[in-house]
Amino acid sequence: MITKPTATFTALSLAALLGTAAAQTAQTPTPIGTSGATGAAPTTRTSPTTADYHLVTGDKLRIDVYKDQQLSQSLQIRPDGKITLPLVGDVAAAGHTSLELRDAIAASLKEYIANPVVTVIVLETTPQVVYVQGEVTRPGVFALNGRLSIIQAIALAGGFTDFANRKDITILRGTEKLKFNYKDAIDDDTRREPLALQPGDTVIVK
Numbered sequence: 001m002i003t004k005p006t007a008t009f010t011a012l013s014l015a016a017l018l019g020t021a022a023a024q025t026a027q028t029p030t031p032i033g034t035s036g037a038t039g040a041a042p043t044t045r046t047s048p049t050t051a052d053y054h055l056v057t058g059d060k061l062r063i064d065v066y067k068d069q070q071l072s073q074s075l076q077i078r079p080d081g082k083i084t085l086p087l088v089g090d091v092a093a094a095g096h097t098s099l100e101l102r103d104a105i106a107a108s109l110k111e112y113i114a115n116p117v118v119t120v121i122v123l124e125t126t127p128q129v130v131y132v133q134g135e136v137t138r139p140g141v142f143a144l145n146g147r148l149s150i151i152q153a154i155a156l157a158g159g160f161t162d163f164a165n166r167k168d169i170t171i172l173r174g175t176e177k178l179k180f181n182y183k184d185a186i187d188d189d190t191r192r193e194p195l196a197l198q199p200g201d202t203v204i205v206k
Contacts, residue, residue: 051097051098051099052097053097053098053122053125054094054095054096054097054198054199055077055093055094055095055096055097055098055101055122056077056094056095056125056126056128056198056199056200057077057078057079057081057094057126057174057200058076058077058126058200059076059077059093059094059122059124059125059126060074060075060076060077060122060123060124061074061075061076061077061083061093061098061101061120061121061122061123062074062075062119062120062121062123063075063083063085063105063118063119063120064118064119064121065105065109065113065116065117065118066116066117066118066119068113070086071085071086071087071109073085073086074123077093077094080174080175081093081094081095081174081175082094085105087108087109087112088105088108088109089108091104091105091108092104094174094200095173095174095198098120098121098122099120101120102118102119102120105118105120106118126199126200127143128143128144128145128199129141129142129143129144129199129200130142130144130148130153130197130198130199130200130201130202130203131201131202131203132153132154132156132157132202132203132205133202133203133204133205134164134203134204134205134206135160135161135163135164135165135205135206136154136157136158136159136160136161136164136205137157137158137159137160137161138157138158139157140157142156142157144197144198144199147196148196148197149193149194149195149196149197150169150171150180150182150194150195150196150197150203151182151185151186151194152194153197153203154182154203154205160182160205164205164206165205165206166181166182166183166205167181167182167183167184168181168206169181169182169203169204169205169206170203170204170206171195171197171201171202171203171204172201172202172204173198173200173201174200178195180195
């Protein structure tokens with residue numbers, strides 16, 4: 001049989017536990033990808049973009065053409081760096097900002113619509129990474145946080161193997177193939193900035 005003092009202690013302990021649980025529930029943030037209401041449809045958390053963000057392959061976009069639901073589309077940038085819109089056809093998107101893409105679409109639509117009003121919204125961005133393959137010590141995928149030169153990317157990959165051709169390095173950028181001579185860049189006395197990589201670039205060392 002519980003004595004009166006023990007019962008009082010038990011009631012106080014239970015109240016303290018309930019209060020702590022309520023405080024923890026109030027402080028627990030809603031997980032990314034869900035809404036606050038139980039059973040509600042999940043929401044998508046997208047990466048914030050700035051006006052100077054350059055679109056890359058895989059980015060998901062919403063193209064809105066004012067008062068034209070048929071032309072308004074939700075699209076993903078294809079591996080070739082382009083999107084396809086009714087009337088306009090293929091439009092190069094990767095490598096451009098959303099404002100540049102907006103202007104390009106609007107210019108193409110002027111043939112069909114007087115003063116078209118176009119909005120380009122980045123719904124979801126792909127991870128900003130570059131790839132280094134071939135004759136390097138640690139080939140792989142590397143995060144692109146700010147400016148990253150090709151020389152820095154090769155250093156992140158552990159440098160060259162003994163069989164690497166440092167004079168003939170290829171950078172795949174969408175449909176483009178760029179060439180880079182590492183030896184010339186290192187020996188260059190003009191202190192020019194080495195080639196800067198862009199999201200999605202693949203560096204191939206032969």
